[in-house]
Amino acid sequence: MELVVTTKEELIAIMEEAVANVVSRQERSEPAEGPDIVDAAGAIEFMAINGYKISIYSIYKKTQYNSIPYRKIGNQLSFSKRELLKWMESQNASRLTPHTNSALEIARSAHRQKK
DSSP, rough: OOOOOHHHHHHHHHHHHHHHHHHHHHHHHOOOTTTTOOOOHHHHHHHHHOOOOHHHHHHHHHHHOOOSEEEEETTTEEEEEEHHHHHHHHHTTTTSOOHHHHHHHHHHHHHHHHO
16 A cells, blocks of 8 residues: 655645546436436436446345335336435445445436436
């Protein structure tokens, strides 16, 4: 492990850049003009952007056992991004890293500000 020495100003700049990157990724995953509802592929992409990797098989399995929030309209599954964020936060903490938890908190905050 390498020790890095930095000034307070440099650390603030690094943190601001990191937060801006996370918020930027969140904005790309949730366009302001787009709906909160996505299909299975959109849910997988949204979850991956927010640090939760899941396969199409796993998402279908979780819907089969009602262990993930979803709606079924005809033969199509739909997912609310807001509900997925809450669900990801409720999952086993060992699956999410501290970095991912921070990203989820920022994403949730950005989502609240858009309302």
